[in-house]
Amino acid sequence: MELTPVTDLPEIRPGDDIATLVADRADLEAGDVLTVASTVVSKAEGRMADLEDYPVSGRAEEIANRLEGITGEEKDPRFAQAVLEESTELLIDAPFLLTETRFGHINVNAGIDRSNVPDHDILLLPKKPTESAERIRSGLEACGIEDIAVIVTDTCGRPFRHGQRGVALGWAGMSASRDWRGELDRDGHELGVTVQSVVDELASAANLVTGEGAGGTPAVVVRDWAFGDHAGSDELFRAVEDDLVRQALREWSFDD
Amino acid sequence: MELTPVTDLPEIRPGDDIATLVADRADLEAGDVLTVASTVVSKAEGRMADLEDYPVSGRAEEIANRLEGITGEEKDPRFAQAVLEESTELLIDAPFLLTETRFGHINVNAGIDRSNVPDHDILLLPKKPTESAERIRSGLEACGIEDIAVIVTDTCGRPFRHGQRGVALGWAGMSASRDWRGELDRDGHELGVTVQSVVDELASAANLVTGEGAGGTPAVVVRDWAFGDHAGSDELFRAVEDDLVRQALREWSFDD
Known part of the structure; x- marks a missing residue:
């Protein structure tokens, strides 16, 4: 698997066509994943x-x-x-x-x-990042570049662990997760890992090479990575009924 | 940045020397990061x-x-x-x-x-994964392979988002996080992102290529990635006083 930042993108302005700007600068092949930081998606969308x-x-x-x-x-x-x-x-x-x-x-x-x-x-986040990802994917198709999965990424913190890491906000042309349920290990036991959030892992990987600040680049091409022969799932954000931490937070309040 | 799985590792047994087994099979160069799944570290350590x-x-x-x-x-x-x-x-x-x-x-x-x-x-997790990472790093040095950062990885779930992703449990030869505090963006504003958990991002990236189950490989070489000229931090696990979610969970209990 290889990650290459897309360099020389201009400062993005409202109405800019990210797909064309990337297509003009990146070497993209069928099967690649393109990650795009939500900041530039938001700017193009006038957010x-x-x-x-x-x-x-x-x-x-x-x-x-x-x-x-x-x-x-x-x-x-x-x-x-x-x-x-x-x-x-x-x-x-x-x-x-x-x-x-x-x-x-x-x-x-x-x-x-x-x-x-x-x-x-x-700068607000994109309104519907999965629709943004779909637009970029269609835009690349319009440039003659077919079969590119697109992930709109962000960075954010998390409970239990310090520091921020890249996460996916929206995606197109791929499933959010590999579903390993029912697959077996070397000894024929059912696997401990059940659902692998590959869009988040790709966003984290991309964040390692984008950099922040003055030298930052908002887009990365991932090559030679394949989703593989697994079931897929597009559920990424937990609803409150699937999330004990959200339930606990509803009952809790900070003591000033 | 390029990620290459280390293939053909044998089933790891107690007492096995992971550094030598990897050194015999992987093309490693100074500056590379080696990720090793905690499962094989635990097996080598008899856990x-x-x-x-x-x-x-x-x-x-x-x-x-x-x-x-x-x-x-x-x-x-x-x-x-x-x-x-x-x-x-x-x-x-x-x-x-x-x-x-x-x-x-x-x-x-x-x-x-x-x-x-x-x-x-x-199989229990390694007792002290950072010491495990240090041992693998020293073992590689003993094989004549200098300046390899080592991360012991695991996969786990998280609040707010479905699915598991790779995380770091221990690391050696690098800091856990890039500290961007005080650095500026293109326009001279202080950056929104403050601390970037690069060991977790590397673990997530590696998890994309290891695979699970019968075809899985527990070690990955990351090349052409550099920590860069940033301050570093080795704090990864939040203490309860830095973690509102842990505080909320202390006050909460599941209603059967």
């Missing part, structure tokens, strides 16, 4: 916003005040309002905001980015 | 066990009975006892066991494996 776009609700005011009290840092209630508007559930409301976005991803501040946003205050 | 080795405590009996009642499946209290003995904290005791192992890793059933264990009932 920049300004804090003045968010008239503050009572709830956002309350959240920002409480976070100011806990952290001793200034908190803009308009930012809290933006987080609320991007979310369907607030899992943790202090000492930081952990929410479920409208497409099911759980992240701090609904994944809203305050760095890397020229001319605007904030 | 197989039998359920009869675990005289059952009252707590294990209680746990197994409760899990039987909830799941309707037979539960061996000796297995619950093994999980307790490998753990320092039981984070979830129903409807399954989520624990912190003695080296800080949080996993279902303390990561004890019931498949892939010839001649024994169960």
Whole structure:
């Protein structure tokens, strides 16, 4: 398996066609996986916003005040309002905001980015990252490049382990997971691993070579990796009934 | 970045020298990262066990009975006892066991494996995976192969997202994370990503090419990846005071 960053992509602007920009610069072959960072997908989709776009609700005011009290840092209630508007559930409301976005991803501040946003205050995640991935895949087909799986990636933290790692937000042309259930090990025992989240693993692998900051590149080509002969699943985001941690968080609140 | 599985490794037995077995089969160069699945590290370290080795405590009996009642499946209290003995904290005791192992890793059933264990009932995780990684690294040096970073890997599930993915349990010859704090983006803003867990990302990348089951290979060579000029951190496992989810789980219990 080989990972190659796509270099020399320009700063992406609203309306830019990511598929064409990548097709012009990357060596892509049938069977490759292309990962694209959600930041550039969001920029192409015009998901920049300004804090003045968010008239503050009572709830956002309350959240920002409480976070100011806990952290001793200034908190803009308009930012809290933006987080609320991007979310369907607030899992943790202090000492930081952990929410479920409208497409099911759980992240701090609904994944809203305050760095890397020229001319605007904030960058929202793509509205429907799987549709974004499908558009890029179709765009590549329109350039004559067939059979490329596309993953829209992000980085985020997680419980139990420090640090952030690459994750998938949306995907097209492949399943999210390999389902090993029913497959056997060398000795004929059923395997311990049941479902392998390959889109997340590909996003993590890609994040190793993209880099962040001034030298960063948002797209990576993965070659010589195959999904293989396994059943597939497209369930990636856990619903609350499948997630004891979400259930525990519903009953818990931070003690200021 | 290129990932190549190490093929033709024999079934690993207690006392086997993984470094030599890999050195004989893999093309390794200074600067490469070698990932090794914890299953083979455990086997080399003799971490197989039998359920009869675990005289059952009252707590294990209680746990197994409760899990039987909830799941309707037979539960061996000796297995619950093994999980307790490998753990320092039981984070979830129903409807399954989520624990912190003695080296800080949080996993279902303390990561004890019931498949892939010839001649024994169960396979425990390595006792100190970072020491295991250091031993493999030193072993490679003894074979004349210098400057190889080694990661002992596992696969496990996680909250919020379905499916398992590769993670690091121990590492040697590199830091666990790149620390980007203070570094700037193209526009001179401080980066949103702060600490990148590269050992976990490398473990995830490797898991894409190892495969499971009969055709699986437990070791992978990563070439042309560099940690780069960043500060490093070796904190991977969150302590409870840095982990709101662990705090929430302490206050929560499953409602049978």
